[in-house]
Amino acid sequence: MTSPPALLRPLGRPLLVDRILRAAPGSTVFLRAPAGAGKSVLMHQAAERAGVTVCDLHHPRLSDVQDGWLFWDVPGSARTARLSAQVAETVEHLVIAHRPAQKITGLARRILHGGSGTVDADALGLSAxxxxxxxxxxxxxxxxxxxxxxxxxxxxxxxxxxxxxxxxxxxxxxxxxxxxxxxxxxxxxxxxxxxxxxxxxxxxxxxxxxxxxxxxxxxxxxxxxxxxxxxxxxxxxxxxxxxxxxxxxxxxxxxxxxxxxxxQRPLAAMELLLDHGHESHAAQVLERSRGLELIYDTNLEGFSHAVLRFSQEIIATNETVLFAITRTLMKQGEFQRVRHLVVKHLGSDYLDPLKVLSRGARFSFAARRFRLNMMISEDMMPSDAMMQRLGEFMADYPVGDEQKWAAFYNALLEFEVRRRNFRAAEAAAARALIYFRKMGGHPLLEFFIHLHLAVLHLTNGDARLARPAARDARSGLERVTHPVAQEYRMLRLIEAALAYEEGQPQRLVTFLQDEFNDFARAEIWPSLFHFAIRYASQVVMDQYPASIRPGFLDGLWLHVAERMNLLPTIQIRTATAYQNEGRISEAEVTLQALGTARNTPAEEMTPDGLYRLADRDDIGLAMARLRCSVQHPAPGPLVDRQIDALESNPKITLREAIALKIWRAHLARKRRDTAAARTHLQAAFTSASRLGCFGVLSEQRIFLAPLLREARIRNHLETRPDIRATLTIYTGSISSPNAKARAGGLTEREAQLLHLIAGGHPNKRIAQMLHIAEPTVKFHLSRLYAKLGASKRAEAIKTAHALGWL
Known part of the structure; x- marks a missing residue:
């Protein structure tokens, strides 16, 4: 393409030329700018006006001074250039064009006495x-x-x-x-x-x-x-x-x-070095970047891509690389590979945390720290001896390394949550946050602390304290600059659980449908996974027909890995589902099998045994067994003593304490003691209102529904404004058709049959679908018709639609 020649000629710069030529005699004018600024063009324009020529030599000669002027265009190839003393003393007007990186010497005396001025890049750029x-x-x-x-x-x-x-x-x-x-x-x-x-x-x-x-x-x-x-x-x-x-x-x-x-691009540096075979240099970059901690400062995918490229030779000789790789594998759920790697390089005794954490152990400080990380992922329930070893290990931590201390207290926080020492867990969280503040903050790790606190409080049953912790968690996560999709998924679970506690189950239902599988496939610390199973299984029990519940609970078996002790939690939740359907015998069989697997002694269910329970799963199993006893048509006097013992147990959560009060009210109603039922139920609703923990009411609806249908009990509760508000939330939380049917007095089996007959299924097909006899179907239908005031299917379906049960 050609253009008019006039456009290709340099533009005149008369104002800059005048500025150069007006410089005082004896001064020096610098045209200092990068290449392409038009320094040479400007210099030739000024020299032409002065009637002289331009010198473009590395070292101007005396003969290059014309009429007292020297226009010196320093060659672009010169790194340094020098003006001789003779020329510097002879020239009256000196103009030098050069690039910023070029060093010009021999001018100090001249500039000191005559001064200087600069036409810089800002002045040389053309404006409209x-x-x-x-x-x-x-x-x-x-x-x-x-x-x-x-x-x-x-x-x-x-x-x-x-x-x-x-x-x-x-x-x-x-x-x-x-x-x-x-x-x-x-x-x-x-x-x-x-x-x-x-x-x-x-x-x-x-x-x-x-x-x-x-x-x-x-x-x-x-x-x-x-x-x-x-x-x-x-x-x-x-x-x-x-x-x-x-x-x-x-x-x-x-x-x-x-x-x-x-x-601050260590991963990019490592990738480049590994691409060109500089593996040892890449390992040094990893070490200088704090190795294991780098995974929290970068995108997990990028970190994994970099560290998993190291060779077996480097892994065998460099612990930083070994632990970076094993931490990455843990994040990806590859815990079996982690075990193989650490045993291969550190020995089989590395799997025994008591040996690793003890004073004088043969393992390095970094190896002992990583064993602490493994303990978190293994869902290990620390004994008192283990906690003592952790205290001894604390003495080896370096003074002044705030991030290591914060990580230690983060581990302590997780262990104390498992041990149900909630006050100690809160203290550990506060200490971790102090260390994060000392190091100038770390948004992602602070997010985990606040999220942990939210899990702690919701597990305990105090939604009031969980809400600000969740807000702080979101604030921290929003400050993280690299992608954190899984962490946002964790946060959405917590926020959905809080909405459930407020009587709004739909967010939890949506999370279960859209995100639970992705959530469960990622690496999650055990307390959060147990928390997720509890809330997810509860919303399934609340909101879905019984026919799909076993599929969800069975699906959780996929996550019963060697690193997580999920079996008790899943079995207990399965038994709870049976209890909510009125299938007490099946619930008892499930719990009996779990008790056998855990080698639980019979005396555990004695009042003294219940008072001494401390293990999370042992308490969960005892509560589930006691729930069966409460639902028994004729519970014996031992039930009251068992409830007394559990209520006195310091390891019982606030949520469990509310459930125990509801069970007391249920037992009192069975014994026709309405005054006691009102008292216990009022205490339960008052506690739920004070704690903002309304989800436990939905969880115990199998007991609440018949209690609240009694006018004398409900009217008494509604005299309290705080309880009236709580009743409104509770009523809203059971707004699904299935929940309304249950609250209206249908058993789980009857609600299930109602959906099936509404779907047009005949009795024979229903019997096949539910794996029960056809006469049993007819028996349940007769009870369903009686409760709906109907004599045939069409009337029952019409009434159910009018009640919002379909």
């Missing part, structure tokens, strides 16, 4: 105001917008106006070549790497950061107002990428990697 009408408006706009007003790009701006469409590839290639040969030619690997990082997300005025030592190579307009969409930026990116590729292919890999590491 200076150009005026000397160029077509389209060319001016293109020069200023696409090329930051840099004079060297005037020919490109003239060849292609913005109204003509995209710049041809030839123009882009030309701009890229020019940038590479002029702007970047003097940049070494380090500055080039730092420039490439700035180009990824350019921010204005990088010159304020001394570490950005590449700024003098670029036009200042680019730095002051970067436009990543401009043609100049496109050329810069291409030129920098090509130059970096040239550096890495020519043996400058380690220098580029050092720059990446200094810019």
């Amino acid at each position: 105001a200076e150009i005026g009408t000397r160029l077509p408006a389209a060319v001016t706009r293109r020069l200023c917008r696409e090329y930051a007003g840099w004079p060297a790009f005037l020919p490109l701006a003239a060849m292609r106006a913005p109204t003509a469409g995209p710049t041809p590839d030839t123009d882009t290639d030309l701009a890229t070549s020019y940038v590479s040969e002029t702007f970047l030619a003097q940049l070494s690997p380090g500055p080039t790497t730092r420039l490439s990082l700035w180009l990824e997300a350019p921010e204005p005025d990088p010159r304020q950061d001394p570490a950005q030592d590449w700024c003098d190579a670029l036009p200042p307009f680019v730095l002051a107002a970067p436009d990543p969409q401009s043609d100049l930026f496109a050329a810069l990116r291409r030129a920098v990428a090509a130059r970096l590729e040239g550096f890495t292919n020519s043996g400058a890999v380690t220098e580029v990697a050092r720059a990446l590491e200094a810019a």
